[in-house]
Amino acid sequence: MFDYAAYAVALRRELHQYPEIGFDLPRTLSLVRRELEVMGIPYTEEYGRSGIVATINEGKPFTIGIRADMDALPLTEATGLPYASKIDGQMHACGHDIHTAQLLAVGRKLNDMRDSLRCCVKLIFTPAEEYITPGAKLMVEDGLMDSVDCAIACHVDALKPAGHITLLSGGINANSMGIVTEFFGKSCHAHSQEKGVDAIRMAVQAYMGMELMLAREIPARAAAVLNVGSFHGGETNNIVCDYAKMFLTTRTHSDELTAFMERRIREICEGTAKMCGGEAKVTVTKLLPYVINHPVMAAKLRRSAAAVVGETHLHEGVRGMGGEDFAFLSRVKPCAMFYLGAGITTPVHSTTFCPDERAFETGIATFIRFVLDNQDGIDFEEESV
Structure with a gap:
């Protein structure tokens, strides 16, 4: 046999x-x-x-x-x-x-x-x-x-x-969404930082805003994950960074919550960048139901x-x-x-x-x-x- x-x-x-x-x-x-x-x-x-x-x-x-x-x-x-x-x-x-x-x-x-x-x-x-x-x-x-x-x-x-x-x-299991967030600023020498727009600052503040969104805007009983797994920005210590990038993933148990998180991530990143004098781009790279x-x-x-x-x-x-x-x-x-x-x-x-x-x-x-x-x-x- x-x-x-x-x-x-x-x-x-x-x-x-x-x-x-x-x-x-x-x-x-x-x-x-x-x-x-x-x-x-x-x-x-x-x-x-x-x-x-x-x-x-x-x-x-x-x-x-x-x-x-x-x-x-x-x-x-x-x-x-x-x-x-x-x-x-x-x-x-x-x-x-x-x-x-x-x-x-x-x-x-x-x-x-x-x-x-x-x-x-x-x-x-x-x-x-x-x-x-x-x-x-x-x-x-x-x-x-x-x-x-x-x-x-x-x-x-x-x-x-x-x-x-x-x-x-x-x-x-969960909806899985992959997102890339990019922040565009203006470089200058660190000794005259007021002439630049710091992309790292934008990214860090946006990250904190997303963490706050996860903690305060999503129902406590809802299953939701937001993880920044990769963060890149800058080349050296004495130049104000003009570009930063974060790679994120989100996980949820509902299509509605996934859509909410995507919308809020866009609003947080774009709003933070505007407040700092720069720009942001948010791209969904993968959406798995x-x-x-x-x-x-x-x-x-x-x-x-x-x-x-x-x-x-x-x-x-x-x-x-x-x-x-x-x-x-x-x-x-x-x-x-x-x-x-x-x-x-x-x-x-x-x-x-x-x-x-x-x-x-x-x-x-x-x-x-x-x-x-x-x-x-x-x-x-x-x-x-």
Whole structure:
């Protein structure tokens, strides 16, 4: 009998050694194409940039999509693993190598049983989940979901052991907004500072204004984050700085609060700059909505997951503040995402992130079970399942 989990482990270790970033995924895409061609599964690259969609049992009346992201992060790996990254400054530190290898294993198993399968399955491989321009967004804009009735996905979870699954209904994470604020002043020698307009002063005062907005203008019970992760300004100590830049991220649990924070950040930065005699420019570089787990999809997925791991290893999730571009799929068709326990290890996005590969058995089995349980279609208007 073919060992699908061992197959996934081998693919994952190959992917892990050659992590690629954003849309620039030549080696990763080559591996996905290679495996799909060996399986004889037809695929297309017509959606977005650097994405692949493979189809099993095309023409069936009901289509389930299963999605995996493929890209890595700009980190230097420090795990010491024998299959550690061979590319300096690039690492699979968010588990996307696991997602990709797992989906190929799921595809292989479903393809092996396609003659008895009563639905169509789309294997959706997306690029640039970590990138400024989310890969899934471009694929959805090109019509990815037009031929899909529903979709499921998972993300590795470094807070639960392998063999455990976490799932919740409704919004499961946060809106994520990336913002760049620029401040334009006038340089002069520091000994005659009155002749200049200090861009650093503008940026610092705007930062304090945004912190005050977060503390005093947002309801205390609301989930909201504002973080300035990068600040640049000036060249030397005796020149009044004429240009400063800050890179921000915001996280919220509502579209209304995201819109409010964007408006207030603009008002604070532009108003502060004007007060100081300068100018400001605010640019939204990335806007990622939160993932919506459709209630019927979440209930169906919970039932399938419970059949795989048992009720004691199935956990009710708590909504987090992370971002995830599976959100773009979930805003078009009914979707659900679960968190796959991958060992209690260092956090994702760390240089020592090292998930437990035994998670593959659980992940593969859960995806397969969901497809088999729902291959005859889903009534998305059900009030209870």
